[in-house]
Structures are given as C-alpha cells and as structure tokens.
Amino acid sequence: MEQIIIPEQDIINAICLFQARNKNVMPEDVEVELAYDDDEGFSAESFIRGQVEVISEAGLIAAVRLWISEFLNRDPFASGIELVLDDEEGIIAVVN
Secondary structure, three states: OOOEEEOHHHHHHHHHHHHHHHHOOOHHHEEEEEEEEOOOEEEEEEEEOOEEEEEOHHHHHHHHHHHHHHHOOOOOOOOOEEEEEEOOOEEEEEEO
C-alpha cells in the first residue's frame, strides 16, 4: 500500500466514531481535543455528555485503524501507523 497521510480533522473524526461506538452514542455527541506532550507523547480527551475520557496513543491508533477500515476500505492491520506532530498540519497520521 502506498503511503497515506491522514489529516488532523480525520483523526478527530475517527476518534468521534470510535468513542461513539464504544459508548453507544452518536458521533456528533462526541467532542475531541488532540494533544502532544514531549514526555507523554500523543493523547486525546473526549467529551461525551459531560464526561471526560483521556485516550492514550494506543487508543488513537485503534481509532485510526477503524477509520482506515470504514472509510478507505483497506485492511487496517496490514498498515503501519505513525502519529506525527507537523508544524503546519498539526497532528497527522502517516500510514505505510
């Protein structure tokens, strides 16, 4: 598979879909804030009906895998996924 760049908004959408499925809510009910810390790495906070959940980098990768399966119609486990902090694009996912 060729290299694919998944932009920050699609990562946010992937997390909304992932959390909606796990919490039995609509994706529109989920708000997401991505974060990067030099010591902790990548993470996100999801906000669902007043509840806050911190999502680890592994959770972000799982959400991106779901997105790859559903929206790119590709095998999500046949790809290496790397989260990257880009100066211009924000947090992106590089899929090899």
